[in-house]
Amino acid sequence: MDWRTYQKILLPDTPDFHKLDVYEKEGQGYQALRTVLTEEKWSRKAVVDEVKKANIRGRGGAGFNAGLKWSFMPPKQEGVPRYLAVNGDESEPGTCKDRRLFEYNPHTIIEGALIACYAMEMDAAYIYIRGEYADWIDMVQAAVDEAYAKGYAGKNIMGSGQNIDVFVHKGAGAYICGEETSLMESLEGKRPYPRSKPPFPAQVGLWGKPTTINNVETVGHVPHVIRNGADWYLGIGAQTFPGPMLYGISGHVQRPGVYEFPSGMLITDLIYKVAGGIRGGKKLKAVVPGGSSVPILRADMIEGITMDADSLRTVGTFVGTAGMCVLDEDTDIVKFLIRVSQFYDHESCGQCTPCREGTGWFVKMLKRIDSGEGSTRDLDTLLELCDTMEGRTVCALADAAAWPVRNTIIRFREDFEAKIKFKGAYAVA
Amino acid sequence: MEPVSYTFTESEIAEIQRHLSKYPDKRSAVMPALWIAQEKFGWLSEEAIKLVADTIDIPYAHVYGVASFYTMYFKEKVPEHLIEVCTCFTCGEMGGKEMLDYVKEKIGADARGFGKDGKIWARAAECLGACDTAPVCQITNRRYVHQLTKAKVDELIAKLEKGEEIPYERIPLTDQSIIDD
Numbered sequence: 001m002d003w004r005t006y007q008k009i010l011l012p013d014t015p016d017f018h019k020l021d022v023y024e025k026e027g028q029g030y031q032a033l034r035t036v037l038t039e040e041k042w043s044r045k046a047v048v049d050e051v052k053k054a055n056i057r058g059r060g061g062a063g064f065n066a067g068l069k070w071s072f073m074p075p076k077q078e079g080v081p082r083y084l085a086v087n088g089d090e091s092e093p094g095t096c097k098d099r100r101l102f103e104y105n106p107h108t109i110i111e112g113a114l115i116a117c118y119a120m121e122m123d124a125a126y127i128y129i130r131g132e133y134a135d136w137i138d139m140v141q142a143a144v145d146e147a148y149a150k151g152y153a154g155k156n157i158m159g160s161g162q163n164i165d166v167f168v169h170k171g172a173g174a175y176i177c178g179e180e181t182s183l184m185e186s187l188e189g190k191r192p193y194p195r196s197k198p199p200f201p202a203q204v205g206l207w208g209k210p211t212t213i214n215n216v217e218t219v220g221h222v223p224h225v226i227r228n229g230a231d232w233y234l235g236i237g238a239q240t241f242p243g244p245m246l247y248g249i250s251g252h253v254q255r256p257g258v259y260e261f262p263s264g265m266l267i268t269d270l271i272y273k274v275a276g277g278i279r280g281g282k283k284l285k286a287v288v289p290g291g292s293s294v295p296i297l298r299a300d301m302i303e304g305i306t307m308d309a310d311s312l313r314t315v316g317t318f319v320g321t322a323g324m325c326v327l328d329e330d331t332d333i334v335k336f337l338i339r340v341s342q343f344y345d346h347e348s349c350g351q352c353t354p355c356r357e358g359t360g361w362f363v364k365m366l367k368r369i370d371s372g373e374g375s376t377r378d379l380d381t382l383l384e385l386c387d388t389m390e391g392r393t394v395c396a397l398a399d400a401a402a403w404p405v406r407n408t409i410i411r412f413r414e415d416f417e418a419k420i421k422f423k424g425a426y427a428v429a
Numbered sequence: 430m431e432p433v434s435y436t437f438t439e440s441e442i443a444e445i446q447r448h449l450s451k452y453p454d455k456r457s458a459v460m461p462a463l464w465i466a467q468e469k470f471g472w473l474s475e476e477a478i479k480l481v482a483d484t485i486d487i488p489y490a491h492v493y494g495v496a497s498f499y500t501m502y503f504k505e506k507v508p509e510h511l512i513e514v515c516t517c518f519t520c521g522e523m524g525g526k527e528m529l530d531y532v533k534e535k536i537g538a539d540a541r542g543f544g545k546d547g548k549i550w551a552r553a554a555e556c557l558g559a560c561d562t563a564p565v566c567q568i569t570n571r572r573y574v575h576q577l578t579k580a581k582v583d584e585l586i587a588k589l590e591k592g593e594e595i596p597y598e599r600i601p602l603t604d605q606s607i608i609d610d
């Protein structure tokens with residue numbers, strides 16, 4: 001399929017698509033839910049199997065097959081409730097796609113969540129949305145209210161005898177709440193310190209009950225897979241990372257925006273054809289392809305690389321959230337990294353020593369280098385500090401903080417060294 | 430100044446009850462109840478936190494522990510309007526820091542970011558999830574102002590000073606029809 005003729009699925013241009021009647025009329029809204037609830041062939045297992053076959057790769061950052069995750073839920077025990085947590089925390093810097101869904105297609109999230117709850121025999125879905133999205137929380141709540149009023153959520157949905165609730169929970173400003181176990185602690189009304197795993201949420205999740213966590217966009221793909229089948233979905237985009245993809249393109253391009261195209265687009269097509277190239281006729285310096293934590297790419301690394309896990313792996317990076325930040329030749333990469341490190345330092349929950357201390361040290365040492373007071377040994381010390389953080393903490397925030405430091409130093413070493421050699425003076429790009 | 434009476438109205442209590450009914454455990458109502466308290470009192474004083482604790486019947490220390498974790502809950506008395514300018518990641522590269530400095534200079538911010546007239550304060554925000562319209566800012570935990578310029582900041586501050594509402598700025602879906610081949 002040529003991306004130029006691609007018809008948008010998640011963010012259609014249909015006016016008022018966020019309204020229930022338009023979603024029903026123009027988007028076959030809630031028909032996928034009706035189908036799974038009423039048609040014999042859609043047993044719970046059949047839904048899980050179809051979603052698994054479609055290989056919807058989680059859009060929250062880790063790219064895990066959603067249906068496979070669903071299949072990890074233990075057999076239902078009578079009287080033990082089960083929950084879906086829908087992750088709308090969207091706080092990874094560079095990520096700005098879920099907000100568009102809240103505004104322009106909230107019902108696909110709600111319908112997908114209801115289908116997921118049916119498939120995994122869950123009592124309720126909690127849609128957790130970052131507190132800063134106050135206006136968008138109201139929009140999603142309005143859509144949930146519409147769904148209840150129409151009998152698509154709540155008791156005895158469409159006369160099927162199924163009861164599934166959908167609730168919206170408002171966060172209050174903490175990036176860590178996007179980490180799945182922190183999100184559960186936050187929903188439980190505790191200080192949101194991530195939990196160590198195991199036990200995994202499928203065993204011990206929300207309020208100690210079996211739980212699955214999915215990103216809002218991930219569940220938003222589900223109604224389409226049910227409506228059109230896994231084979232249709234597998235035919236879109238990259239073979240091993242299929243489906244529509246919301247590319248949040250930001251930074252030094254002519255036309256930043258959230259673009260919907262098939263997965264597996266060439267990074268160069270996204271930057272030069274879709275987003276109009278670098279603004280002001282400048283040259284490209286670097287691209288961070290999927291949110292602030294994924295390894296940065298130098299301009300000379302992106303030729304022929306596509307937005308899917310397999311291709312990005314060849315240059316040592318990930319799809320992440322597909323929130324792509326484009327940086328031009330004037331970018332001071334050391335200062336850029338300092339600001340990224342400040343983010344993680346600010347957002348570390350402080351539970352684990354390597355993370356709490358390490359994120360602070362990153363900022364201090366990088367600032368020293370930036371001010372011309374650093375030595376080349378500092379660069380090695382920073383890389384060693386990354387070693388002490390990666391894979392050694394309760395949650396992956398420490399890794400998310402270390403990856404940019406490690407990869408920016410390795411891939412832009414000359415930018416750091418320039419600040420070291422010419423004490424105090426800035427490198428002229 | 431008039432003494433504040435630390436009670437919830439019947440409708441606020443009904444609202445908290447509605448939240449309680451969404452969760453199997455009453456502690457989960459802590460965040461929504463704190464939001465209601467902050468809307469009402471402007472910030473979360475010891476008394477406001479105690480009111481929340483008493484209303485949902487959980488220990489004060491627990492509620493305080495939650496309130497103190499999150500940046501959007503104000504733990505000290507703050508001016509009425511907050512301008513939070515994103516200086517993170519993309520915004521940092523698109524002039525967010527300069528916009529924050531400009532805001533602070535315009536309101537005559539002190540070290541805490543509090544403006545001279547005591548009505549507006551400013552601080553840096555982490556990524557607000559609107560990187561494609563960088564630089565952006567958020568006004569008092571709600572409205573976003575996108576693609577900030579100095580002129581937009583001027584207009585914004587004038588509105589806040591006059592007590593006018595900041596309208597919702599709708600960002601249309603990205604136009605995908607233009608392709609540079």
Ligand SMILES: Cc1cc2nc3c(=O)[nH]c(=O)nc-3n(C[C@H](O)[C@H](O)[C@H](O)COP(=O)(O)O)c2cc1C
Pocket residue numbers: 057058059060061062063064066087088089090091092175176177178179180181213214215216218219395396397400
């Ligand atoms: C520090 C940290 C922050 C995260 N923030 C988010 C987030 O804002 N939104 C999100 O969907 N996933 C986030 N994740 C990933 C979640 O833990 C989880 O993997 C994801 O929600 C699962 O959904 P998916 O499989 O559908 O992608 C974060 C992970 C970490 C370690």
Ligand code: SF4
Pocket residue numbers: 176193194347348349350351352353355356393394395396397398
């Ligand atoms: S890794 Fe960092 S954010 Fe995660 S639990 Fe440990 S201290 Fe908290």
Ligand code: FES
Pocket residue numbers: 093094095515516517518519520521555556557558559560563564565
């Ligand atoms: S970096 Fe400012 S909104 Fe994302």
